[in-house]
Amino acid sequence: MNEQPIVVQLRGVSKEFGHGHVQALEEIDLDIRPGEFVSLIGPSGCGKSTLLRIVGDLIKPSGGEVVVNGKSAPQARLDRDYGIVFQDAVLFDWRTVEKNIGLPLEIMGWERRKRGERVREMVELVELKGFESHHPWQLSGGMQQRVSIARALSFGPPLLLMDEPFGALDEMTRERLNLELLRIWEQSGSTVIFVTHSISEAVFLSTRVVVISARPGRIVGIVDVDLRQPRNIETREEPRFAELIREVRQLLRKGGGFDAAEGSGEEDLIVAEEGLQ
Amino acid sequence: MATVAAEHPGRGIPWRPALTRLGMMAIVLVALCSLWEAFKWVGETTGLRLGSFEVNDKTFPHLYDIVGQLFEPSRRNGPLLIEVLWDAALFTAKEAAVGFALGASVGFLLGVLLAHSRLLQRGFLPYIVASQTIPILAVAPMVVVWFGGRGFPDWFSVSIISAYLTFFPVTINTLRGLTSVDPRALELMRSSAANPLQILWKLRMPTSLPYLFAAFKISATASVVGAIIGELPASIQDGLGGAILNFNQYYSSRPESLWATNLIAAALGITFFLVVVVAERLVVRRAPENVA
Numbered sequence: 001m002n003e004q005p006i007v008v009q010l011r012g013v014s015k016e017f018g019h020g021h022v023q024a025l026e027e028i029d030l031d032i033r034p035g036e037f038v039s040l041i042g043p044s045g046c047g048k049s050t051l052l053r054i055v056g057d058l059i060k061p062s063g064g065e066v067v068v069n070g071k072s073a074p075q076a077r078l079d080r081d082y083g084i085v086f087q088d089a090v091l092f093d094w095r096t097v098e099k100n101i102g103l104p105l106e107i108m109g110w111e112r113r114k115r116g117e118r119v120r121e122m123v124e125l126v127e128l129k130g131f132e133s134h135h136p137w138q139l140s141g142g143m144q145q146r147v148s149i150a151r152a153l154s155f156g157p158p159l160l161l162m163d164e165p166f167g168a169l170d171e172m173t174r175e176r177l178n179l180e181l182l183r184i185w186e187q188s189g190s191t192v193i194f195v196t197h198s199i200s201e202a203v204f205l206s207t208r209v210v211v212i213s214a215r216p217g218r219i220v221g222i223v224d225v226d227l228r229q230p231r232n233i234e235t236r237e238e239p240r241f242a243e244l245i246r247e248v249r250q251l252l253r254k255g256g257g258f259d260a261a262e263g264s265g266e267e268d269l270i271v272a273e274e275g276l277q
Numbered sequence: 278m279a280t281v282a283a284e285h286p287g288r289g290i291p292w293r294p295a296l297t298r299l300g301m302m303a304i305v306l307v308a309l310c311s312l313w314e315a316f317k318w319v320g321e322t323t324g325l326r327l328g329s330f331e332v333n334d335k336t337f338p339h340l341y342d343i344v345g346q347l348f349e350p351s352r353r354n355g356p357l358l359i360e361v362l363w364d365a366a367l368f369t370a371k372e373a374a375v376g377f378a379l380g381a382s383v384g385f386l387l388g389v390l391l392a393h394s395r396l397l398q399r400g401f402l403p404y405i406v407a408s409q410t411i412p413i414l415a416v417a418p419m420v421v422v423w424f425g426g427r428g429f430p431d432w433f434s435v436s437i438i439s440a441y442l443t444f445f446p447v448t449i450n451t452l453r454g455l456t457s458v459d460p461r462a463l464e465l466m467r468s469s470a471a472n473p474l475q476i477l478w479k480l481r482m483p484t485s486l487p488y489l490f491a492a493f494k495i496s497a498t499a500s501v502v503g504a505i506i507g508e509l510p511a512s513i514q515d516g517l518g519g520a521i522l523n524f525n526q527y528y529s530s531r532p533e534s535l536w537a538t539n540l541i542a543a544a545l546g547i548t549f550f551l552v553v554v555v556a557e558r559l560v561v562r563r564a565p566e567n568v569a
Binding site: 053056057058077078079080082083084086088090092094103104106107108155161 | 459461462464465466467468469470471475479480483486561
């Protein structure tokens with residue numbers, strides 16, 4: 001087991017909100033290896049977004065150990081070991097597409113020429129050529145999300161954290177971006193942690209699907225997705241695809257995923273906790 | 278690319294919105310003038326009285342008389358009134374501009390400071406609010422005493438009074454703007470390990486710009502009002518405040534002069550406002566629907 005380095009190592013990670021009134025996560029153990037595409041799936045409020053933020057050191061865990069690239073999570077954040085993509089693109093309105101993509105490079109103090117080159121590569125990677133000097137409000141939702149993916153990958157982080165990145169998009173855009181994401185993942189060689197609500201999206205994209213139960217969030221089971229790589233439009237037609245979906249669904253049911261109340265306010269709690277920093 | 282970017286509405290015909298706006302302004306101006314003259318006509322023909330208020334050429338001069346007064350000599354063998362008022366307006370503009378710059382800077386710095394500490398907000402905000410409940414006329418004489426004859430030019434104390442009216446909206450809106458940042462955007466900055474100065478400069482500042490300019494618009498006109506009022510206790514004769522005081526004494530013989538002065542004071546306030554609007558257009562890059 002130990003011959004390969006581990007990108008993310010979680011040991012007994014737990015998280016309580018509101019002074020212990022809400023147990024969001026309990027005893028999470030998980031190892032993620034280089035190049036993996038791991039989806040976290042579970043009902044609303046199961047703490048999957050919280051888990052993602054704990055890995056990224058945007059939230060502190062209440063207990064347990066988080067190791068990213070052999071370092072503590074805060075150190076990994078300071079070393080810019082990961083890029084992050086949210087459900088909303090979170091682009092800066094006052095910056096053009098180019099400047100949005102180059103924001104992390106600016107923060108890291110890259111010199112202008114090197115920055116320009118990398119931004120051009122990124123624009124090509126996410127197929128936004130010709131839109132470099134557009135402003136975010138001039139782009140469709142799908143294009144905005146591609147800008148935010150390019151921004152997250154601009155500095156070549158070994159780890160990509162994605163928090164329901166396609167949740168706000170329509171089905172057709174979503175399927176197209178799924179394919180694009182797989183292509184980008186192959187090209188960049190990053191490790192991806194992907195939070196989603198969609199079973200089929202999780203199975204289609206991932207090498208492993210981690211199913212998390214309703215509150216308190218625990219890992220109910222992990223499904224190894226042994227679908228052929230590279231995946232394409234036909235992948236969804238394969239019998240194995242349907243079987244894997246059934247497996248994930250059964251695990252979700254076991255974890256109470258189908259009787260959990262919708263919108264149980266995990267997001268609100270995060271916002272309240274973070275407050276004005 | 279299948280998806281097409283949403284275009285700016287009306288970008289192809291940039292002159293049309295401007296023309297519509299100008300047309301609308303002209304219509305409203307004509308309507309207001311008509312209303313004035315109509316009220317005067319009705320009041321005079323019916324002998325309308327509201328208590329001791331009577332509509333006549335003293336209380337309600339004809340608009341053409343007011344405008345015409347601008348081109349009459351201000352006193353016997355003196356320069357035209359408009360020349361006098363032009364010089365006075367320039368003088369007051371200087372006081373107001375310095376006051377605005379001072380007030381906006383102090384207000385902004387105060388806002389930045391308060392935005393970074395809840396504790397400072399709790400401690401200072403009540404007093405900042407209290408400062409605005411004290412009538413400017415009560416503060417002005419003290420300011421004149423403090424700054425008069427201490428090496429500052431006379432008009433500088435007027436600028437201080439003007440700044441006193443200016444800083445408050447800027448502080449409140451800076452505070453509001455800097456703290457209204459999308460929490461996701463903050464997470465994004467933290468994920469790139471941005472330092473506090475980068476977060477301030479690359480995220481909080483641009484986010485707060487529209488708030489800031491909303492405050493500048495209020496402050497710009499307030500700075501003119503502050504300068505005019507400030508001239509009274511400072512006994513400064515060279516500005517519009519001095520002119521208002523002067524023509525007030527001659528109101529019974531020449532009411533049009535005071536009205537004309539008010540007209541010029543209003544024009545100065547509008548000019549200050551427009552300068553801020555133009556600056557905003559140049560500085561703030563925002564989705565068109567977010568630009569006031």
